Amino acid sequence: MPSVIDRFFDYYTTLDNQSPLALAALYHRDAELVDPFGTHQGLYALQRYFTHLLTNVEQCRFSIDSPLSEGQRFAVSWTMHWSHPRISKGDTLALPGCSIVDVQDNLIIRQRDYYDAGEMVYEHLPLLGWLVRGVKRRVRS
Template identity: 55%
Template structure:
């Protein structure tokens, strides 16, 4: 098994039980100088990534991922996933689902770069009462 595929298998195992994991396990997955980019910002370095995860998990009651098999070529990988999560202030704490994908770069047996792609409106904004109405209206207008 190539190094990238092994790192992706470890990554998938981590994310499948994210809310049950110790964030100290991030050190085995991400390089000290890793960069994680998503629609909400850029996080430079392992300490910043750990802080970001701690903040995210501190605000939800559940969070886990269904992850498809990775596409790997050399030191690059792509993952498609569905994040399942629940936040006490969104939709009464009901579980929500969000589809997305991640592009990753692996070096020295750890992730050095990750960019996540997903619809931030579907994740948060559509679930805020008045703002949600506006976001859904704009999406409908663009789609028609």
């Protein structure tokens, strides 16, 4: 059986071709996924979340850097390449982020994803994007 890291890479590098049901081969039934949009507890909640995320997405794939691992934990930095017809005129966007993953019984029991939700969605919406970009410019000044 491939390692959980190999299965993680296989799933996310072709995410838009994967079924949310395939998460059962990667995540523990009691898994927890935490990202900027919330906490999702249990395999069924993860499957619902992924179904919702991938609805209407034209493309969603990850390029993933080599993992750092020790014991039952690994961390990866990645770039998500995605497009949605109602965001940024359907252009392919790139979003950098990273995941810290805890493993139990060769399945993911906890995953914490770090990325800028504003960069992902809010900056690409007409009025809200203008406001978010303006706030970021002021903070950088």
